[in-house]
Amino acid sequence: MDERAAIPVTLPRDNPTRSYWQLEPDEIADMRSTDSLPEKAEVLIIGSGITGAAVAFNLLERGTRDIVMLEARQACSGATGRNGGHTKAASYLSFLMHEKQHGTAMAAKIARLELANIRAVHAFAREHGIDCDSHPCTTVDVVYNAERWEFDQRAVEAMQDAMPGDDASVYAVHGAEEMRSKFFCGSGGDEGVYGGLSYEAGSLNSYKFAIGVLKLCLEKGLNLHTNTPALNLEKLESGGWKVKTSRGSIYAQKMVLATNGYTANTLKSFQGIIVxxxxxxxxxxxxxxxxxxxxxxxxxxxxxxxxxxxxxxxxGSKFEGDLVIGGALSKAVAEGLEEYGTTDDTTLNEDIVKALEDSLPRYFGDNWGEDNPDGRIRNAWTGIMGYSPDGLPFVGEVPGEKDLWVSTSFQGHGMVLCWMCARALTVMMNSRPEEDEELNSWFPEVYRITEERMRLTFRGRLRN
Known part of the structure; x- marks a missing residue:
């Protein structure tokens, strides 16, 4: 893993695989708000995914007006526009680890933030009329391993003991027969079901959601520049930052990196820290x-x-009824080791794609039936996520780098972390004592970036 983490992180690649969500790119995909790049900005945001869009929206709501956003490729062409469409926390999976490392109160705070994030995203889509197939729903986790099933039940029990009556600890436990009859898994397939859990979650077209937020920001004065990669970041002795791009340089009083898995390309101190x-x-x-x-x-x-x-x-959505399924990392050679450290979303790992293609008839068994005559696979694509050594996001001002802010490294769970982390970051950027106290009541302190966390060694992903 040390060798994979040491691979130099590149800019987003040209000609990535075509995401299902971007088969029809939005009208702002290649937008540049002004013909030329401005010479300066109060705030410069790098990255136009859900984090960049949410940071911009919150700053604009707080009165900041001179905001420029840079995107290396098309708008929202990174992880947000390339994910699996889940808004799903599965907080029980990491609760015991968080409890052991940070205490019960912090583990509970993390679980509450994740559920709050899901609800906030869908509420925002409703409030602002964003057409993104927002679909709050029940999710189910189907478990095919006895040891894992025992762990899951123990984790849920620990959550419910620690957070009695809390919405974030509400899970329904289902036995194997109920999983087969109610959720259609395991009958006739080659997978033995041990049990499952159901709980609150949702799905949406995250590309359309983030594009919708960007359009709200554009109405408020955001200056967006797509296809404008940031090539170099320089700290100025007089204060502020200079960013060299493919279209000239821009000076900014404050910088925000909303770059997730690509962060180390812009700021080398994250090499091996965000992988x-x-x-x-x-x-x-x-x-x-x-x-x-x-x-x-x-x-x-x-x-x-x-x-x-x-x-x-x-x-009512386009391709209604399609099943969007991702994962299968462990099905690749060496359990997917070569997928770490790469920023190449222009190609596919054929072993992983084949495993995903074969998965659904196995999971649903007799309930699958014959394949659609038009074929099983409509589309396959890749995207680049960002992982940290301790399995937590980095949010806040980079230690020793005044006015350089980050909200990044979401462990493949951006849709249950990004929105609230962006909200927290904008509070930090405009620090007021009364807001700081309120922020501490809901935002996990362990998400804040620190020098100590920047010294950790990456050993692989910690969160399932």
């Missing part, structure tokens, strides 16, 4: 026997070494 990991996703036409109106809104399928995650496209 890219390439993920694979497919969109599949359902088998002809799949009960389209009776599946849970989303699924995760857990085996001994890994997991896959799936949503069904909701009623």
């Amino acid at each position: 890219p990991l390439r993920g694979h996703v497919t969109a599949q036409r359902p088998g002809l026997s799949i009960p389209k109106d009776r599946l849970a809104g989303s699924y995760s399928f857990f085996s001994e070494k890994g997991y896959d995650y799936m949503i069904q496209r909701p009623k």
